[in-house]
Amino acid sequence: MGRRQVLRGLAGALGTTALSSMSFPALAQSRATADAGTLHVTQLLDMSPDQQQLSRDYATGIRLAFAEMKKAGMPAPQLSTVETDGSAAAARSALQAIQGDAAQVAVLGTAGESLALASLAESAQMKLEIAHVAPWLADPQMDDNPRLFALFASREEQIRYVLKTLSVVGVHELGLVYPSPQHAQAMQAGMAAIAGRLQLKTRNLVVPKGTDISAFASKLPANAPMFLMFMGGAIELALFTQGLGQRGTQRYLMCLSDVDTNTFMQLNPGKTVPVIFTDVVPNPHTSKLPVVRNYRSALARLFDEAPTPVSLAGYLAGRYAATVLAAAGAGASRAKVLAEFQRRRPLELDGWQLAFDTHGRASSFVSQTMLNTRGNFVG
Numbered sequence: 001m002g003r004r005q006v007l008r009g010l011a012g013a014l015g016t017t018a019l020s021s022m023s024f025p026a027l028a029q030s031r032a033t034a035d036a037g038t039l040h041v042t043q044l045l046d047m048s049p050d051q052q053q054l055s056r057d058y059a060t061g062i063r064l065a066f067a068e069m070k071k072a073g074m075p076a077p078q079l080s081t082v083e084t085d086g087s088a089a090a091a092r093s094a095l096q097a098i099q100g101d102a103a104q105v106a107v108l109g110t111a112g113e114s115l116a117l118a119s120l121a122e123s124a125q126m127k128l129e130i131a132h133v134a135p136w137l138a139d140p141q142m143d144d145n146p147r148l149f150a151l152f153a154s155r156e157e158q159i160r161y162v163l164k165t166l167s168v169v170g171v172h173e174l175g176l177v178y179p180s181p182q183h184a185q186a187m188q189a190g191m192a193a194i195a196g197r198l199q200l201k202t203r204n205l206v207v208p209k210g211t212d213i214s215a216f217a218s219k220l221p222a223n224a225p226m227f228l229m230f231m232g233g234a235i236e237l238a239l240f241t242q243g244l245g246q247r248g249t250q251r252y253l254m255c256l257s258d259v260d261t262n263t264f265m266q267l268n269p270g271k272t273v274p275v276i277f278t279d280v281v282p283n284p285h286t287s288k289l290p291v292v293r294n295y296r297s298a299l300a301r302l303f304d305e306a307p308t309p310v311s312l313a314g315y316l317a318g319r320y321a322a323t324v325l326a327a328a329g330a331g332a333s334r335a336k337v338l339a340e341f342q343r344r345r346p347l348e349l350d351g352w353q354l355a356f357d358t359h360g361r362a363s364s365f366v367s368q369t370m371l372n373t374r375g376n377f378v379g
Contacts, residue, residue, distance in 0.1 A: 037330030040078045041108040046086035046115040053263040055111040061314020062109045068298045091118040105337040110135035131341045134317035143360035151362045152280035156194045161366035173201045175225035179232035217243030230255045238267035245270025275371045284312040291350035319349045
């Protein structure tokens, strides 16, 4: 099965019914039903087929945080959700609607990464002075933007963690697998800069345009590095493992936090290929941190869904945003909310520490989980 078929099938299977989608005029209408003084925030979601599960999980976590607060009788922001196709044009349209609605005081939890980057770039062009809080964004290129408040470890921090673990087993070269020339074009320059800073020897393996990803993997060169870092999403990774499994050559695949494990497991990945998943939050299934226990309990009680790293990240993002917005005060203006976020005060969310560093990130936490050849998660 080719990538396009997988994308079409996944789009139909996942749907968007779990999300509250609002048209742009509804952004203004939503405040009519809210209590006076409630702060309004908007979440932009990339609902293109290869991003919609990640977007859905991240949105679920944020909605969970707000729902839990309301259930406890605490003030929570009014959340509007705008679903997009992930394009810069869609980001611009959404931001124009937000710009014209003074009640909207922050853009919260934009997902996925391309849409987050586009929304930041479009905001700068529009001179829209609004806080972009906790987008799903590993790319560090805009970390110095004074309106960006990134919570989770950057791609470079994730790679540093990967290299630290690889150094234990004496790995000196890492293969970087790009599932398309478009991925390579977007990411190669940044990855080359990271590799240079880390003194890392890398080899690029780019799937040519029009080539099936699984077929490419099945013909991987015999001298390809033993450890490969996959620079795509869950769908592409599943196809790559299928081809690698057919080839029968032992390789270890690593991926960063953009891969949604639930989606990956639904797509019949290659059974004989060990995959190491990098996460920017504690293990949502096993962590004993109070905030993670609260997340698991609330998720089961209010949404009846299985925990995932991405929805846990959304939950942490929602808790963080609500805490800062509460400090800004009921009825705060967009400028006051932005100023409150720009204080970048350290916070503790039931054992989870957030403290912005000089690079602009609030957390450098990274962990890894391995899916072994028996289909079990370890770590």
